[in-house]
Amino acid sequence: MKIWIIGYGKMGKEIHRQLTERGYPEPFISERLTPEILANPEITSCEVAIEFTHPEAAIDNYLQIFSTGIPLVSGTTGWLNQEDRILKAREEFNTGFFYASNFSPGMYLFRKMHRELARQMNRFPQYGVSMEESHHLQKQDAPSGTAISLAQDLLDELDSKTSWVCNQPAQAHQIPITAHRIGEVPGTHQVHYASAFDQISIRHDAKSRAGFAWGAIEAALFMRGKKGLFTLENLYGEK
Numbered sequence: 001m002k003i004w005i006i007g008y009g010k011m012g013k014e015i016h017r018q019l020t021e022r023g024y025p026e027p028f029i030s031e032r033l034t035p036e037i038l039a040n041p042e043i044t045s046c047e048v049a050i051e052f053t054h055p056e057a058a059i060d061n062y063l064q065i066f067s068t069g070i071p072l073v074s075g076t077t078g079w080l081n082q083e084d085r086i087l088k089a090r091e092e093f094n095t096g097f098f099y100a101s102n103f104s105p106g107m108y109l110f111r112k113m114h115r116e117l118a119r120q121m122n123r124f125p126q127y128g129v130s131m132e133e134s135h136h137l138q139k140q141d142a143p144s145g146t147a148i149s150l151a152q153d154l155l156d157e158l159d160s161k162t163s164w165v166c167n168q169p170a171q172a173h174q175i176p177i178t179a180h181r182i183g184e185v186p187g188t189h190q191v192h193y194a195s196a197f198d199q200i201s202i203r204h205d206a207k208s209r210a211g212f213a214w215g216a217i218e219a220a221l222f223m224r225g226k227k228g229l230f231t232l233e234n235l236y237g238e239k
């Protein structure tokens with residue numbers, strides 16, 4: 001499987017390293033997309049594109065990659081305010097798109113447990129919910145894409161909450177998220193439920209970027225020759 005990597009930062013480099021380690025052909029690597037890159041004949045030999053760039057670059061990148069018809073796997077976060085536009089464009093180009101805010105299998109399992117805990121919590125209104133996330137200083141968006149997904153899970157499951165706020169005081173119907181930007185932390189997410197008696201916390205710590213890259217490569221293997229919209233449920237969900 002030959003891969004087209006778009007974005008050669010921390011994630012692009014880790015994906016390249018793992019592709020080499022796993023014996024896949026040398027990928028075609030591009031950083032910023034230009035007309036010259038899009039016209040490069042080497043692209044046509046790529047079966048899947050993997051994009052990890054920047055919130056501001058993702059939308060243009062997606063539209064250009066959709067136009068090539070090559071199935072796209074992307075993990076770039078911070079663009080979901082334009083989700084409707086992107087999903088409509090994907091349909092128009094009739095191409096393959098796999099998006100996840102966190103590709104690690106551990107976070108997929110964490111979310112399963114998180115949703116179930118939230119569902120149970122509706123019966124125990126004495127517990128107040130809050131969320132915390134920590135990432136490295138270079139991270140551009142806050143809260144993280146993963147934190148937004150976890151907050152959306154809570155909004156789906158908790159009857160008492162209707163929105164979230166980040167790093168500001170929350171009203172009773174809001175989920176407070178605290179986002180920390182410190183050191184070299186690859187990504188930590190915590191969900192807390194506190195009552196007058198006790199506190200329950202669940203926590204996921206990424207040890208490095210390797211799990212994200214592994215998941216993105218698995219998604220790319222899954223996407224070969226596929227059209228349509230796919231998520232981690234298609235990859236890791238019970239068959």
Ligand SMILES: NC(=O)c1ccc[n+]([C@@H]2O[C@H](COP(=O)([O-])OP(=O)(O)OC[C@H]3O[C@@H](n4cnc5c(N)ncnc54)[C@H](OP(=O)(O)O)[C@@H]3O)[C@@H](O)[C@H]2O)c1
Nearest residue numbers: 007008009010011032053054057075076077101102103212
């Ligand atoms: N879904 C997941 O599992 C997961 C995991 C980790 C990270 N992420 C997300 O993935 C994205 C990339 O993370 P990273 O750690 O690899 O970031 P990074 O190290 O900062 O690398 C970003 C890359 O994108 C390029 N880029 C920046 N602005 C661009 C633009 N306007 N047009 C095209 N390319 C541009 C950068 O090129 P220059 O060097 O030229 O600026 C660089 O190659 C972020 O959104 C991050 O939140 C997702």
